[in-house]
Amino acid sequence: MIAAIFFYLFAILSVISAVMVISARNPVHAVLFLILTFFNAAGLFVLLSAEFLALLLIIVYVGAVAVLFLFVVMMLDVDFAELKAGFIKNAPVGALIGGVVLIELVALFIAHGFEIGASGAVQTAVPSTGSGLDNTTALGLVLYTKYVYFFQAAGLILLVAMIGAIVLTLRHKEGVKRQSIPAQVARNPKTAIEVIQVPSGGAILPTAEGKG
């Protein structure tokens, strides 16, 4: 009973905050609502007794991804008012299509119910193993054995993301002063210090090398 109450609480809150993500006027509010959505999803995971996933969701999505979004939103100078104008122009068509799909889906599910296929779906996130394993252990047991292929494939995907980020953003600009450690180490008093005789009453103009 309590589980059901919490399920509906988390589910309704996550749907409402998801709607707010796309309808909030202020982009920073939108990201904050996104964080709220993640929190509610994490709550749903806890109800499914998948506490490991719940915490992972909070650490990875709330901690890293959402904060990253927040930075991007704050740093990018995106004219959201203009985006909104385009959105409102196309909103009737979008709403129409979305409405039709929604009605179709609802009608289908009302007509046929949520029948589960012949084999029956897994009812909990972590099927009880009977040996009292907590689900972190259970995940650890399959992640590097049964699912090693997916694990490695995910690794390759992250590698592509890393290469992509470097290719698209790293640039070696000409004329930028960079730290050169060999040059610094090779410096000795002879090259670093220049003794100049200053004539009395005269001035020293900076040399072309710009040392000072």
Next chain:
Amino acid sequence: MSTLMTYAPAFPELLLAVAALLFLMLGAFNDDNDKTGAFVGWLAIAAMIAAGALIVLQPADTKSLFNGAFVVDQFARFMKLLILGGSAVAILLSFDYLTAKGLMKFEYPILILLSTIGMMMMVSASDLISLYMGLELQSLALYVLAAMHRENVRSSESGLKYFVLGGLSSGMLLYGASLVYGFTGSTEFSVIANIAQSGTAAGNIGLIVGLVFMLVGLAFKISAVPFHMWTPDVYQGAPTPVTAFFAAAPKMAAMGLMMRALGSAFPGLEAQWQQVIWFVSIASMLLGAFAAIGQNNIKRLMAYSSIGHVGFALVGLAAGTQEGAQGVLVYLAIYLAMTLGTFACILAMQRGQDMIEDIDQLAGLAQNNLPMAFVLAMLMFSLAGIPPLAGFWAKVYVFWPAVKAGLYPLAIIGVVASVIGAYYYLRIVKIMFFDEPKEKFAPISTNLAVVMGASLFFIFAFAIPQLGGPIVSAAEAAAKSLRL
């Protein structure tokens, strides 16, 4: 050792993955210049040829690895050879262009290599998770490649557009996959297939809605109508060798994935998915035929042409028979050769440092450079489907099973669409041969000439049974293993 050998079916992918990592190190620890890039490019081609050799040497049986997540059968081998061929030739085509534009970074061939691994995983997928993993590995590398030319606004636009729409389509696919998982209780294709074949499957609405959403996601990837909107912009904006790559290997992989998913995860639901394929096929053929007429940019034209060709290939899939699947495979093989040849010609359209993309600039090419005009004309004839060139046989191989399966409207619309489409292909031939000559193009580089020659040889030689026969029989063996 014996443990290692159990993974023998996955050796081609492992080889490419290890090669990609090694080349990455090689590039990172060498000077970041054109030379390193070109060197890594040739190494990547060598790695792909080696992987292809490993595939050819594999015994012709069906093996399943990683608890059924990765399956290697004749179908996967056939598709993987096409993918490797497409990727290797795409790298070959890119050397001159990228060097001229200062884009020959070592990351370019490595991204193509990683994307190729993703494609090979796609056609070997027999689990919803491996399907998605392969697809993402492929797509993510493609987004980066499209935006590679950072100084060019169009390239950035195409990368961003591809990324956003690709992300949307992945979302659709995942939503569909989650429904399929929820209503069957498994991500494995074999288990899903058991449930799809049971009597109650047609009433299992969740499964069918999931199937439709997955088809939407996949239709995005093969750029079939009505999910084709991104194609012309991305094709036009991306650097031309990248466009050549987009039009070749990823198309093969996405088609292969679609056939694999429909054939091994959803048998017994043919009646449901055939309707979708039927509609998508007709819409793609017609849009490909009509929308290309007004195009003046040859890359945009090729984008619409590829949409049309996807429609034709889907005709064979709509038939839902083994013969139809064979037709699709033959079609893909021929389309691959034609599209790579055509892009070799497009890359040869160059004056000084400027790449020419306007179709009008081809005027009078026959008087300036007859061999190139001849190759391009033959490729256009072949794309239009004029006998005895390969493009004609490709269409025969997909339309015939459709007629046999009683899909007369589909076959008739297909023939009509290919006649309409012939107009814009023939227009290019007319411009090249009968218009006043414009300024000459720069001399053609060896790489491009080799690809043009090979493509020309292929489209003529396919009609000869000794040369076309092995491809057709390999496609037949591949279709047999697909259980369609």
